[in-house]
Amino acid sequence: MRTEEEAAFAEYMTARRDAVRRTAYLLCGEWHKADDLTQTAFVKLYGAWGRIRDRGALDAYVRSCLVRATIDESRRPWRRERAVEFLPEPHPSAGGSADLADFAGGLADRDAVREALRQVPPGQRTVLVLRYYEGLDVKAVAQALGCSDGTVKSQTSRGLAALKAALAVTGTTPERREGEGR
Known part of the structure; x- marks a missing residue:
């Protein structure tokens, strides 16, 4: 790879690394695994960098590599083991204000949604992450996953x-939040 191409790749990777890592986390549910998946996706991109003509399609290519890597990793038997529970995120220092209560409630809701997302089957979780986190439409998700629009919709x-x-099991539902006045 030429020096200009390496510089362009390094610039793209630096700009998109955190976003790709967050998407990987939502796909797999573990930060360490997300780091591995992110690295795998960027290694694939690096290998194909010289062959990619449309630089506007880089995000789609990386996303496709990420989804494929997630599927491949989930099929490996040693990946079925579960890690121990994560330490909770640190809470802000106690200030006693209403903002602190809102912040704590937001963290609790986010953690509940994250845990509930882990319980969704992997294929459905992938579609939900691509549709609602990445903001892709049905056609783009179908293209990324190599399936029909109807499959994405179902x-x-x-x-x-x-x-x-x-979420109903944890009690984190829109009805509960409305009842609390949020």
Whole structure:
């Protein structure tokens, strides 16, 4: 690879690394695994960098590599083991204000959604992350996953139902939040 191409790759990777890592985390649910998946996606991109003509499609290419790597990793038997529970995120220093209560409630809701998302089957979780976190439309998700628009729609519907059911178990539902005056 030429020096100019390496510089362009390094610039792209630096700009997109955190966003790709967050997407990887939402796909797999573990930060260490997300780091591995992010690295795998960027290694694939580096190998194909000289062959990619449309630089505007880099995000789609990396996302596709990320989804494929997630699927590949989930099929390996040693990846089925679960890590120990993570330490909770540090809470801000106690100030006793209403902002602190809002912050704590937001953290609790975010953690509940993250945990509920882990309980959604991997294929449905992938569709939900691509649709609602990455903001892709049905056609773009279908293209990224190599499936039909109808499959994306049905997996979205089933995934949302599974997410809603998992959230109902924890008591984190829109109805609960409205009742609390949020």
